[in-house]
Amino acid sequence: MLGTTARSSSGALPQGGPLPSFGLQWLWQYLEDVRYPQVLECGPLRSVTVRILLARCGKLYRADLVSPLERQEPALWDRSRKAPLFRTEVLLAELPSLSSASVSVILCWQLLDLLPRDAVSDVLLFFHRLLEPGGVIFCLLREPRLEKGIESAWRMESLTTLVREHEGSKPFVYPALSNRDIERLIPTGSVKTFLTRSGWREVLAVK
Amino acid sequence: MLWEKKPQAGGPEKPLPATAVPPDTSALEKPEKPMTDIAPRATPSVSTQQSSTLGRSVVIKGELAGKEDLMIEGQFEGTIDVAEHIVTVGAQGQVKSEIRARQVVVHGSVAGKITAREKIEIRRTGNVVGDLVAAGVAIEDGAYFKGSIEILREGRAETPKAQAATAQVTHSTPAIQTTRGDRS
Numbered sequence: 001m002l003g004t005t006a007r008s009s010s011g012a013l014p015q016g017g018p019l020p021s022f023g024l025q026w027l028w029q030y031l032e033d034v035r036y037p038q039v040l041e042c043g044p045l046r047s048v049t050v051r052i053l054l055a056r057c058g059k060l061y062r063a064d065l066v067s068p069l070e071r072q073e074p075a076l077w078d079r080s081r082k083a084p085l086f087r088t089e090v091l092l093a094e095l096p097s098l099s100s101a102s103v104s105v106i107l108c109w110q111l112l113d114l115l116p117r118d119a120v121s122d123v124l125l126f127f128h129r130l131l132e133p134g135g136v137i138f139c140l141l142r143e144p145r146l147e148k149g150i151e152s153a154w155r156m157e158s159l160t161t162l163v164r165e166h167e168g169s170k171p172f173v174y175p176a177l178s179n180r181d182i183e184r185l186i187p188t189g190s191v192k193t194f195l196t197r198s199g200w201r202e203v204l205a206v207k
Numbered sequence: 208m209l210w211e212k213k214p215q216a217g218g219p220e221k222p223l224p225a226t227a228v229p230p231d232t233s234a235l236e237k238p239e240k241p242m243t244d245i246a247p248r249a250t251p252s253v254s255t256q257q258s259s260t261l262g263r264s265v266v267i268k269g270e271l272a273g274k275e276d277l278m279i280e281g282q283f284e285g286t287i288d289v290a291e292h293i294v295t296v297g298a299q300g301q302v303k304s305e306i307r308a309r310q311v312v313v314h315g316s317v318a319g320k321i322t323a324r325e326k327i328e329i330r331r332t333g334n335v336v337g338d339l340v341a342a343g344v345a346i347e348d349g350a351y352f353k354g355s356i357e358i359l360r361e362g363r364a365e366t367p368k369a370q371a372a373t374a375q376v377t378h379s380t381p382a383i384q385t386t387r388g389d390r391s
Contacts, residue, residue, distance in 0.1 A: 036360075047348050050356070054344060060356045096338075096354050 018157035023194040023202030025160045027105065027136055028056070030206075037104035040095075040130065042066065042111055046155035056159055061103070063095045069114035070151050086115075088122045101132045109154060110140045110200070112182075117174055124185045124205075131207040137186075139203050144176040146199035164198065179203065263299050277308075279315075290324070298332050311341075324359075 031037050036058025041049070042065040053060050068076060068091065078085040106127050112120055127137050142149065149168035157163045183191050186205045194202040258276035261267065265281035272288040280297040287294060287306045294308040300315035307322045313333040321327055323341040331349040339356045346352055 045346060045348065045350060045352060047346050050344075050346050054356060054358055058357070061354070062356065063353045064351075094353065 018161040039105045041107045043109040049156040137205040
């Protein structure tokens with residue numbers, strides 16, 4: 001396990017208020033006919049988020065893929081070579097065992113912005129295989145103008161509102177992903193984007 | 208001492224007069240029951256003060272079943288079945304086991320499937336890897352959990368529409384930028 005002894009930080013900056021998430025509104029309206037969807041949540045554990053998701057979904061799969069990347073866990077990198085190699089398989093091994101086409105929603109928050117660019121395609125392909133037809137990947141992508149905030153954290157306040165727990169002040173390591181990048185990396189389906197004023201946009205990739 | 212009784216001069220206290228009437232306790236009297244009709248005090252089957260503890264130095268491998276609450280402070284590997292009682296994994300407890308109980312509280316480490324008829328709680332110091340199946344699950348911030356959570360629902364008529372209504376979905380026009388053809 002990666003970093004099991006480290007606990008999530010509470011953040012030094014003041015907590016923001018709940019903000020409506022148009023991406024999540026669209027998501028749950030899209031899944032209105034699915035009584036108990038199966039959801040995979042890949043962010044830091046937040047008790048409120050877990051409680052809200054459990055009220056809506058039939059089964060919740062959980063694994064924190066974000067915190068090991070924020071902490072730059074040594075196990076994620078092969079430094080035996082000249083150029084450090086990101087070990088995507090180690091990160092994906094943190095996920096619980098899931099069969100293909102078994103998940104309705106994947107909430108990966110700001111995960112894609114924390115990945116090296118050559119690992120984004122592998123992770124998105126892996127997530128795409130987990131999604132059932134019509135399944136959705138929900139992620140938060142930073143705008144190119146946002147240079148700092150790699151350790152930003154969100155939690156759900158309700159099914160359709162988010163609270164940004166802290167903004168973060170550390171600079172991003174990798175260049176921002178564009179919607180065109182996401183379109184190119186997702187084999188099939190469509191991409192929807194909801195802009196916000198916080199420097200992040202909500203992107204939903206539908207299989 | 209203001210209220211100290213002054214000893215009477217000249218001898219012991221005077222006894223009560225013979226005409227003193229004892230207090231009327233008839234209203235308080237309960238009808239006497241013959242000994243054979245007195246039912247023994249029933250012990251509730253779900254809340255018992257009996258419990259067992261596996262101490263910190265205890266290491267056990269095997270199958271554990273019982274009809275009382277269980278506290279694990281040591282190491283256990285195997286299966287635990289205390290269907291109508293509470294299993295508590297202490298902060299020092301390390302369990303590699305499938306657990307079946309009425310309620311499970313984890314302060315320590317558990318690897319395995321946990322099934323609870325009522326509730327599973329993972330406290331801040333808890334570390335759980337496995338699948339949870341229960342009517343209710345609560346995980347505190349700071350805990351570590353990896354696995355799946357399935358809520359046992361008893362066929363309640365909670366429709367997704369009702370849940371979306373409680374989430375106060377607004378229908379104002381958001382700023383939408385679609386980059387591919389909409390499927391909706």
